[in-house]
Amino acid sequence: MEPRPKSFYVLTAFFALFMLFLYGPTITIGILSFQGEGGGLTFPMQGVSTYWFRDLFQQQAVGDIWGSFGRSIVLGLMVMVTTVTVSVMGGLAFRTKFKGSGILFYLIITALVIPSILISLGVGLLFSQTGLTVHWATSGFGAQLTWTLPFGLLIMFAVFNRFDKSFEEAARDLGASPWQTLRHVVLPIIAPALIGVALFGFTLSYDEFARTLLTAGSYNTLPLEIYGMTTNVTSPVLYALGTLTTLFSLAIIGVFLTIALIGNRRRARAGSDAGKGVL
Template sequence: MTDTPFPTGEVEAAPARRHALAPSTGGRPWTFYVLATVFTLYIIALYGPMICIYILSFQDVRGGLVFPMRGTSLHWFVDLFTQVRTGDVKGAFSRSIRLAVVVTIITVVISFMSGLAFRKRFAGDSFVFYMMIGSLVAPGLVLGIGVGLICNTLGIDAAWYSTALGAQLSWTLPFGVLVMFAVMSRFNNAWEEAARDLGASSWQTIILVIVPILAPGLVAVALFGFTLSYDEFARTLLTAGSLNTLPLEIWSMTLNVTSPSLYALGTVTTLVSFVIIGVCLGTIARIQKRRARGPAIH
């Protein structure tokens, strides 16, 4: 009999197993290089075409639609907003921004109200939820055709501020509500009860307690609403009327514009998207930083 808890053979084999399981310091395994190569190719395939467009948009007036570049200048950006032959880019950009802002506001408000309402069960809540999510299943073009036919039957003229607004809300609201559900699942009802115990009314509780706590989630909903509306094409194609939004204007430019102005427009729209995303992420980071510092003590 021995005092060791393991058989002698296992004790002798343990160092060998530990050596085999220890990470190798002499070099990386071959699987690392395979995965790194696949990831690099994926990044190139994802961002390569975009980078090419950005580079070609800075060509000189002699430049064409392909490489090699012939000088560098901002000519095509100026041409984009001054020449009539490139289309109504300035008007389309203005309409898309205004439409996206309206869609964002409505999406945030309705998603927030839905998040508050669905905290408790009510009659028909499942039906309402599945009807709302059902618009995600329908193809965007089919839904746009349906909205256009209904408006035509009712004698309503299609316009970007009415019919296109309704069609885009059928796309942004489900995403906003789903995000708000995820945010509300982490909301502690004790904070709301504490505010009411201190004498706060329902509106004061919402404005002074619930909204500040859910602020990062509301910013995320706003980001979803704005970007989905700003880039939406299928649901807007047959509901925007005679005045194009920016995605529709870009599509029409691909049919008649054969100059780097199209690339310049892609660069501008991407820059706007990155600025908006940066502002939203910066807002969320600032809110989180203020919460980490805690309330000021006087």
């Protein structure tokens, strides 16, 4: 076996440092969340316990944390469903060239490069100046869509750019209507991409701070509530909250990956059964 070049070890060390930089803060917060009852926000730890997790579940200790958590879940689901629906519709529309499609595409992408706080300020001013109520379910919802829709549309553009139209032609030759072709042919084929768009939509909404800051109104979402806690909470209960929200985010990702895995296995099984039927 040939010895590895020195560049391999240099790049390995660089990658290890990068991973430490990326996940080190999260791991540190996770460790400090298990401080003993007399522990503070820094090392050294004063014992090990789950005291701060128990304290977290006392409503008066953390203000409206559970209400903000519920609002973030509802808002994330709203954004997820809208992002998936509009992204699929947009992807289907852009399969055919139409007048102004290039300009419309760049207008969509522009939302990604405009500073998020300016989007939040603009949407908040628009609602207030037109007499509409600034609320997380209206103005906050709209502001977050300017963040999630471009990602969803870019994914759908890439998917439909590689989509084999012969599957649709075969379905139409067999007498399928446009709706039947979409429902029974197109959507099952692009299902993994739809799961990815849904994951993007929910997680980007759930974690979004800047575009919600001036559009949430009187009620905070979870990121805003956590930010508010940093100014008045001086105990590891803040770290306990961070640990739980991180675990929740990982659980959501796990759920979406499981759904994608089950879907792939079902499609593989269906294809295998179809092949046996032909033989």
